Amino acid sequence: MAALVSRASLLRSKKLSIHKVWFHQSAVLQSGSQSGSQSGFFPAAEGVMLPTGSFSNRVAFITGGGTGLGRAMTTTLSQLGAQCVIASRKLDVLQKTAYEISSQTGNKVHVVQCDVRDPQAVSRCVDQMESLTGLPDVIINNAAGNFVCPSERLSPNGWKSITDIVLNGTAYVTLELGKRLIQSQKGASFLAITTIYAESGSGFVVPSASAKAGVEALFKSLAAEWGRYGHRFNIIQPGPIRTKGAFSRLDPTGAFEKAMIGRIPTGRLGKPAEIANLAAYMSSDYATWMSGAVIRLDGGEYVSMAGEFNELRRVTPDQWTMMEKLIRGTKGS
């Protein structure tokens, strides 16, 4: 009896020390990790993936094409032979990007100033594009806005400004172009850039989560409805990729980035070129059988956050040996 009691108390104290070590270590890792050493296994290949000329004689329209991921996608499509049209609010930014890309690729990049929140502005933008290049073969809905905010501090204006750009803007662009393409019996590939939390929802970015979920519903619905007009609709959900636009409003102190890298199984952030290669493939003739697809490109972040027991990756081999003993020693239910 005495032996049993002392064995039980020994196991209890071991349990306590495992808890202490495990949670202490997990706190240290979360606050201290820079980039996972495993990132060496997953170097980013940033060269253009598709064969040269894959977009020759094609026109690509990219909203928010002047900066960040939009700029990367425009660069790749232009390198592959497309004539690109980029649209957003800041004309000077668009012009600078267009000049830099076309001097690098030798292919024309046109700019059109457009606030996607305004359906009339979108209609005028499409008029302008029709006279510059004709209707596009590839449409990428990439423009977005976002900021972190506790929802109890969110004003109707904050809600409206994000949902107007992301959901309404994408709908205005897609419906305006879709109707004109249908009228002229021209097929096209539509792509939307959403986010991994469009599926799960996320606190602190509620307008963005709600609007991105709406964009995904819009695209999946039109994939079903407009295949008969030659239109494909697909979605990319990027994980975290450092761009000035995204990180300045989502991680103003830089502290969140370390925590993100700590939980990404591939141990690093994504690169704009990785999204650009996927976007080019999904918009290309190599993907004409792809419609209604949602592709997550996030280094494994989503599944890493989802699995209830995933935190056990922080348990060391010695701790596992102790845990195994405890588990084997458990009798009854």
Ligand SMILES: NC(=O)c1ccc[n+]([C@@H]2O[C@H](COP(=O)([O-])OP(=O)(O)OC[C@H]3O[C@@H](n4cnc5c(N)ncnc54)[C@H](OP(=O)(O)O)[C@@H]3O)[C@@H](O)[C@H]2O)c1
């Ligand atoms: N970077 C990431 O980690 C990440 C992760 C998941 C998803 N995404 C998504 O990827 C896309 C690109 O983001 P990013 O990181 O490249 O950020 P970004 O550089 O800030 O890109 C946003 C673009 O949207 C344009 N835009 C904003 N409001 C607009 C409006 N009312 N009308 C027209 N254009 C407007 C901006 O141009 P103007 O200011 O000139 O209008 C800008 O070029 C977004 O859809 C974002 O949600 C990014």
